Amino acid sequence: MTASPPAAPLFDRFGRIVDYLRISITDRCDFRCVYCMAEDMVFLPRAQILTLEEIYTLAQAFTELGVKKIRITGGEPLVRKGALELLQNLGRLEGLDELVLTTNGSQLDSMAEALKAAWVKRVNISLDTLDAAKFKAITRTGDLPQVIKGIKAAVSAGFERVKINAVILKDRNHQEVCDLVAFAVENGVDISFIEEMPLGVVEKHNRADAYYASDSIKADLRKQFALVASDASTGGPSKYFNVVGTQTRVGFISPHSANFCSTCNRVRLTVDGRLLLCLGNEHSVDLKQVLRSHPGDMAVLKQAIIDAMLIKPEKHEFNIHEQPVILRYMNMTGG
Numbered sequence: 338m339t340a341s342p343p344a345a346p347l348f349d350r351f352g353r354i355v356d357y358l359r360i361s362i363t364d365r366c367d368f369r370c371v372y373c374m375a376e377d378m379v380f381l382p383r384a385q386i387l388t389l390e391e392i393y394t395l396a397q398a399f400t401e402l403g404v405k406k407i408r409i410t411g412g413e414p415l416v417r418k419g420a421l422e423l424l425q426n427l428g429r430l431e432g433l434d435e436l437v438l439t440t441n442g443s444q445l446d447s448m449a450e451a452l453k454a455a456w457v458k459r460v461n462i463s464l465d466t467l468d469a470a471k472f473k474a475i476t477r478t479g480d481l482p483q484v485i486k487g488i489k490a491a492v493s494a495g496f497e498r499v500k501i502n503a504v505i506l507k508d509r510n511h512q513e514v515c516d517l518v519a520f521a522v523e524n525g526v527d528i529s530f531i532e533e534m535p536l537g538v539v540e541k542h543n544r545a546d547a548y549y550a551s552d553s554i555k556a557d558l559r560k561q562f563a564l565v566a567s568d569a570s571t572g573g574p575s576k577y578f579n580v581v582g583t584q585t586r587v588g589f590i591s592p593h594s595a596n597f598c599s600t601c602n603r604v605r606l607t608v609d610g611r612l613l614l615c616l617g618n619e620h621s622v623d624l625k626q627v628l629r630s631h632p633g634d635m636a637v638l639k640q641a642i643i644d645a646m647l648i649k650p651e652k653h654e655f656n657i658h659e660q661p662v663i664l665r666y667m668n669m670t671g672g
Contacts, residue, residue: 346402346403347402347403347404347642347643347646348646349614349646349647349649350646350647350649351649351651353600353601353602353649354403354602355404355602355603355604355646355649356403356404356405356406356572356602357404357405357406357407357408357572357573357602357603357604358396358399358404358406358407358408358603358604358605358606359407359408359410359603359604359605359606360392360395360396360407360408360409360410360605360606361410361411361412361414361605361606361607361608362387362389362392362409362410362411362412362414362417362420362423362608363386363411363412363413363414363416363417363420363608364380364381364386364411364412364608364609365380365411365412365413365416365417366411366412366413366416366441367413367416367441367443367478367479368413368441368443368476368477368478368479369476369477369478370463370465370475370476370477370479371474371475371477372475372504372506372533376477381608381609385609386608386609386610387606387608387609387610387625389419389422389423391610391625391628392423392606393423393426393427394628394635394638395606395624395628395638396427396430396433397430397635398635398638398639398642399642400430400431400432400433401432401635401639402639402642402643403432404432404433405432405433405434405435405572406433406434406435406437406572407427407430407433407435407436407437408437408438408439409423409424409427409436409437409438409439410438410439411439411440411608412608413440413441413443413444414438414439414440415440415443415444415445415448416444421448421451421452421455424436424438424452424455424456424457425455425456427456428455428456428457429456435458435459435572436455436456436457436458437457437458437459437460437461438452438457438459438460438461439460439461439462439463439502440460440461440462440463440487441462441463441476441479441484442462442463442464442483442484442487442488442491443479443480443483443484443487444487445460445462445486445487445488445490445491446483446486446487446490447490449487449490449491449493449494449496450490450494452494452496453494453495453496457496458496458497459496459497459498459499459500459571460491460496460498460499460500461500461501461502461529462484462487462488462491462499462500462501462502463501463502463503463504464484464488464501464502464503464517465503465504465505465506465510466481466503466510466513466517467481467513467516467517467520468481468510468513469481469482471509471510472484475509475510488501488524488526489524492524492525492526498526498527498571499525499526499527500526500527500528500529500588501517501520501521501526501527501528501529502528502529502531503517503528503529503530503531504531504532504533505530505531505532505533505549505554506533506547506548506549507547507548507549508547509547511549511553511554511557514530514554514557514558515557515558515560515561515562518558518561518562518580518585518587519561521585521587522580522583522585525584525585526585527577527585527586527587527588528585528586528587528588529575529587529588529589529590530551530554530587530588530589530590531590532548532549532550532551532590532591533547533548550591551589551590551591554589555578555589558587562580562581562587563580563581563582564578564579564580564581564587565578565579565581566578567579567586569586572602573590573603574590574601575588575589575590576588576589576591598651598652599652601615604645604649606624607621609625610623610624610625610626610628611623611624611625612624612642612645614645614646614648614649614650615649615650615652618650620648620649620650622641622642622644622645622648624638624641624642627641
């Protein structure tokens with residue numbers, strides 16, 4: 338990545354600087370995690386999703402408007418044909434400080450070194466359990482040993498940081514939080530625990546009953562580990578603690594118990610080209626329509642992005658005790 342002239346930052350109407358863009362490059366995934374999507378998902382037809390060239394153009398526009406960090410997500414981003422080439426191109430964008438990736442780990446065993454060479458700085462890997470049977474139940478289709486191999490390959494590739502993301506559900510995997518931290522310490526990686534976000538209607542899964550607060554996880558961990566609050570930040574919502582005597586950091590993403598909206602610096606680009614201004618609201622702008630109606634006109638595209646900041650809401654409206662207001666699934670939004 339090379340230096341570029343300073344770009345004017347994007348501001349929303351609450352004075353927050355928006356310098357972090359998360360891009361979903363596919364709604365498809367080789368897993369079917371119970372909290373992310375329905376078992377029988379209907380995926381978008383190709384004509385409705387952004388082309389790789391359109392994704393690059395949008396990323397270029399955002400970086401020229403001051404975005405410093407881009408996270409590539411899905412679905413599972415690495416199952417999209419051409420994903421590696423896209424990452425290689427994004428990694429060369431002037432003004433971009435960080436290109437990072439969220440993945441389920443299924444493809445990392447074969448792709449980790451190529452991703453590191455493509456300027457990917459950090460990798461987040463979803464891992465909710467170390468029990469193979471539970472892993473199969475949660476992911477419906479995933480193979481735990483393959484993901485473990487992917488994590489080890491990512492560590493060997495030498496990314497700046499490798500982090501595990503674990504969505505914790507009461508009576509599903511909450512008993513494993515100490516085991517997951519011990520695994521993170523053993524492998525020299527970080528870990529973030531995430532309170533489930535109510536996106537999409539899912540069957541056979543009561544989100545209120547499954548809710549397990551970050552404070553409960555901390556209490557469980559302190560029975561085995563000494564945790565010290567850290568001022569470390571990766572530009573996202575995780576609040577980090579150092580595990581004393583190790584290089585591992587434990588993060589907590591707590592949309593319900595410790596709302597982080599006041600410092601939100603993020604927007605999301607969905608696979609079908611909507612600029613989503615908040616994960617927990619439907620405020621959005623159709624940038625695909627702007628792109629396709631004004632091909633090659635970067636000025637029009639940038640103005641649409643600037644104008645979109647005016648509708649970024651103050652906070653999300655998550656409520657785990659009600660049917661979700663947000664009907665889109667996480668694989669559509671981007672993890």
